[in-house]
Amino acid sequence: MKYCSISEAAAKFNVPESTLRYYEKKGLLPLIERDEAGRRLFSEDQIALLETVIRLKNTHMPINSIKQYLDWILEGENTIALRLDMMRNHKQAVLDEISLMKEALIGIDVKITRYTTVLSKENMEKRN
Amino acid sequence: MKYCSISEAAAKFNVPESTLRYYEKKGLLPLIERDEAGRRLFSEDQIALLETVIRLKNTHMPINSIKQYLDWILEGENTIALRLDMMRNHKQAVLDEISLMKEALIGIDVKITRYTTVLSKENMEKRN
DNA sequence: TGTTGACTTAAACCATGGTTTAAGTCGTAT
DNA sequence: ATACGACTTAAACCATGGTTTAAGTCAACA
Known part of the structure; x- marks a missing residue:
């Protein structure tokens, strides 16, 4: 698997790094890994999830609702109807x-x- | 000319009265008249202007820009190019x-x- | 005549969505 | 060795766009 840094992730979606940190704090980037130095590592799965977040953001979904959606994803298959x-x-x-x-x-x-x-x-x- | 009250204007565009008061304070409803008791009177011209404001708001123009636009309208014909x-x-x-x-x-x-x-x-x- | 209901004001308050700052830790190129 | 650039954190700060509150005025109706 390839990992990318916060600056690469930010460049990929054309958002400031501070926004990604803010999103993580708000629970919009769950389970982000870190390297030994504490730096965020975005896996391809994380990038895909981030793409979803940005898509929802681009359509003006409030952050709380995006978080709810991600929580349901983490919860597994039994939240699909929701x-x-x-x-x-x-x-x-x-x-x-x-x-x-x-x-x-x-x-x-x-x-x-x-x-x-x-x-x-x-x-x-x-x-x- | 027919005038309408703030509650009628608010109902017409489906916004709270407080929003209209806020807009006036921000310069988005210039030259609103008042009756003897100090109540706002929306003339048909004002309603038309308010419709424009709401149209710009619905397309996410920031309040400051809407104000600039209205200021240009008040300034007259020589701002048409702008x-x-x-x-x-x-x-x-x-x-x-x-x-x-x-x-x-x-x-x-x-x-x-x-x-x-x-x-x-x-x-x-x-x-x- | 008094009590609603619709209005007024200024000022305080609030939610949303970030951005900036300050202080510190690494990895690496010189 | 050191200096630089990329990263980290928590906390403070900010803009935007209203909404709410408190205290008061007025018109009309019972």
Whole structure:
């Protein structure tokens, strides 16, 4: 197995190292190993788990909920129904949020169009 | 012109009244009028402006930026180029965020599929 | 006339999600 | 040998975006 350092893990996901330390403290990176000097070692499994964490973070799942999800993973197969339920609910929340944003984008596009028109008219007058 | 109270405005956009008071304090609701008793009066123009604020909020524009935008609106026509630029940049940021979320959703769907499969296999075994 | 209910304010409080600091420990290249 | 860079910790600090509280004003209704 290949292990990587905190700086490599941080680079891989483009987050500060301090964030990874913070996540570990919050229970979002359980079972991280250490070398003899006390440095964190990210195994491939840990990297995969971190990817999941970052995915959930990117979809605005609160840290407490992410922790709950990870706790269920650690607990084993008998939490799969709970995890499935959580992921389904979360998926719907994300879809709702995307809808909200897309609807807001329509209003923003109206402004862009209006401002563009005003500016192009101004320019036409200047040229006359 | 029809005016509405803070409770009506709050109901219209489904936000707490306290949020509207907070927004006014932050400069996001400039020029709100008051009746003789000091109560806020939201004109139709104000409601339209509030709709814009909420639209920007729904697309995660920070309050300081929303304030900058409103300040430009108050300043008049000679800030249109600035507003256009801001809206274009913001639109791109929103599109980027939506992309990120959609990509994360793919990973979430993988989990949902996997958990679903596991559970349905379990159920098949139970029936045997 | 008095008591609700809707409103007002300033200030305190809170949750979330990190970031920064200070002090110290290693491994390694010079 | 030493100095540098990468790492460690706990604790303090910070920004953002509100929410809550306490104390008061006012209009309208019984």
